[in-house]
Amino acid sequence: MNDLSSPASAAPPEEGGALTALLRRSPPANSEAEQALLGALLTNNKAYERVSDFLSPAHFASPLNGRIYEAIARRIDRGMLADPVTMRAEFEHTGLLDELGGTEYLVRLLTAMVGIVNAGDYGRAIHDAWVRRQLIEIGETIVNNAYGMADGTDGPTQISLAEETLFRLATDKGQDGGFVTFEQALTGALEVAEQAFHRTGEVSGLTSGLRDFDKKTGGLHPSDLLILAGRPAMGKTALATKIAFSAARAIQREAGEKGEKPRGAVAIFSLEMSAEQLATRILSEQAEVSGERIRRGDIGQKEFDRFVRVSRELATLPLHIDDTPALSLSAMRTRCRRLKRTRGLALVVVDYLQLMRPALGTRPESRVLEISMITQGLKAIAKEFEVPVIALSQLSRQVESREDKRPMLSDLRESGSIEQDADAVMFVYRDEYYLQQRMPKDSAFDSMDKYQTALEEWHRKMALVHNKAELILEKQRHGPTGTIPLYFEGEFTRFGDLDTVHDV
Numbered sequence: 001m002n003d004l005s006s007p008a009s010a011a012p013p014e015e016g017g018a019l020t021a022l023l024r025r026s027p028p029a030n031s032e033a034e035q036a037l038l039g040a041l042l043t044n045n046k047a048y049e050r051v052s053d054f055l056s057p058a059h060f061a062s063p064l065n066g067r068i069y070e071a072i073a074r075r076i077d078r079g080m081l082a083d084p085v086t087m088r089a090e091f092e093h094t095g096l097l098d099e100l101g102g103t104e105y106l107v108r109l110l111t112a113m114v115g116i117v118n119a120g121d122y123g124r125a126i127h128d129a130w131v132r133r134q135l136i137e138i139g140e141t142i143v144n145n146a147y148g149m150a151d152g153t154d155g156p157t158q159i160s161l162a163e164e165t166l167f168r169l170a171t172d173k174g175q176d177g178g179f180v181t182f183e184q185a186l187t188g189a190l191e192v193a194e195q196a197f198h199r200t201g202e203v204s205g206l207t208s209g210l211r212d213f214d215k216k217t218g219g220l221h222p223s224d225l226l227i228l229a230g231r232p233a234m235g236k237t238a239l240a241t242k243i244a245f246s247a248a249r250a251i252q253r254e255a256g257e258k259g260e261k262p263r264g265a266v267a268i269f270s271l272e273m274s275a276e277q278l279a280t281r282i283l284s285e286q287a288e289v290s291g292e293r294i295r296r297g298d299i300g301q302k303e304f305d306r307f308v309r310v311s312r313e314l315a316t317l318p319l320h321i322d323d324t325p326a327l328s329l330s331a332m333r334t335r336c337r338r339l340k341r342t343r344g345l346a347l348v349v350v351d352y353l354q355l356m357r358p359a360l361g362t363r364p365e366s367r368v369l370e371i372s373m374i375t376q377g378l379k380a381i382a383k384e385f386e387v388p389v390i391a392l393s394q395l396s397r398q399v400e401s402r403e404d405k406r407p408m409l410s411d412l413r414e415s416g417s418i419e420q421d422a423d424a425v426m427f428v429y430r431d432e433y434y435l436q437q438r439m440p441k442d443s444a445f446d447s448m449d450k451y452q453t454a455l456e457e458w459h460r461k462m463a464l465v466h467n468k469a470e471l472i473l474e475k476q477r478h479g480p481t482g483t484i485p486l487y488f489e490g491e492f493t494r495f496g497d498l499d500t501v502h503d504v
Helices: 002-024 031-043 045-050 063-077 084-094 096-100 104-112 116-146 155-170 182-198 211-217 236-258 275-287 291-296 301-314 329-342 367-385 397-401 415-421 431-437 448-465
Strands: 225-230 266-270 319-322 347-351 389-394 424-429 468-476 482-489 494-497
Touching: 031 045, 031 063, 031 104, 031 116, 045 063, 045 116, 063 084, 063 096, 084 096, 084 104, 116 155, 155 329, 211 468, 211 482, 225 236, 225 367, 236 266, 236 275, 236 319, 236 347, 236 389, 236 494, 266 275, 266 329, 275 301, 275 319, 329 367, 347 367, 367 389, 367 415, 431 448, 431 468
Parallel strands: 225 389, 225 424, 266 319, 266 347, 347 389
Antiparallel strands: 424 468, 468 482, 482 494
């Protein structure tokens, strides 16, 4: 019995010793690299070019070394010489030399320098130590918040805050980025042109499933932010769902032809409708069973069997739906990153941007500024993951006050930021919807003949616009604008190509 209890009684001291050792550990730092880099800079100012695009004074573990680096950088940026003689005079003037312990520290920096060719390596070592210090600080904050030290934040909010903090650290890319040669840029442009050459239908990007739209735009292109706007009941969600479904099916078909698994997925962030409602829409469209009748249970056995069969066919589509309400920009970015890592990412659809929240920890002064932050964030997501992002947007009520209710750019709510950040802005419009509301009433006429004449005219106009919609491409950064005619079947909330040549 005593033998069994002995190890347990010995455990607490071991754990306590390990905890004490953990608390006594110093934060990551590389003082040798800091001194060597500063010595290289003082010896040859050209070494600054190797680190200036990613290293800042805040990255130094030693505040004094950071101040020296800042002073050297300031002189070099002004086109002035920064060597031991000039820096000594500046340090004496500012009092920094006394804090350093005199001129001996400058001598130590010069002797620590191995060679300016290693300046980039010194800088990256300094930056890496800073990143690890930040990770420790973030971890401590997460632990303290989890113990309840942060007032008014529940568990899910703390997770979102932690993800946002980690994302900001991850996107401080430091040495990444910078200029590329024109030759490299041309290579990328040729790759895009080659893709368009080998694909059918003149589509270089991801297909939208709409023939005329793909012809006008070349498909959906990586890094583009597309705004799809319209008034309620115009069919924004139905059209966006159509595009998302068509893109997912194209990805699956292409993978099947190569005998591979789909390399990308389509992500739909539905902030207004539930995942089940969205899935029902897609099933209704593909099975040609009215969604309204599905909800009421007013379908026969054959229709139900068709509904089940189609659902099995669609179950393998690389289509993912997130119906979290009031999703924040940071949470959306994190979920996109997870999906890209596990399944790949080819397209992001957001329904709709006015229901989103900006990144946690930000408090915009106005709704316009908030929308601006959201659209900028969506554009950043498109660029970071190199995928097209389609964001749905509401239009202001001023559309209803005009005789011609076709929307314009000025009708976008908080339109300035949306129009500026978007690569393409398009409006979905159905004249049939408005004309239906203007059906003549006999009470408005003083004779039955006038009423019948007006009713016949109304029927004539309705016949002209029946099952027709317009996709108004009001802005396109990379191509022409114009109106694209579409077919709309209200029973199944289904959009498609409008064949105007063979209309009967």
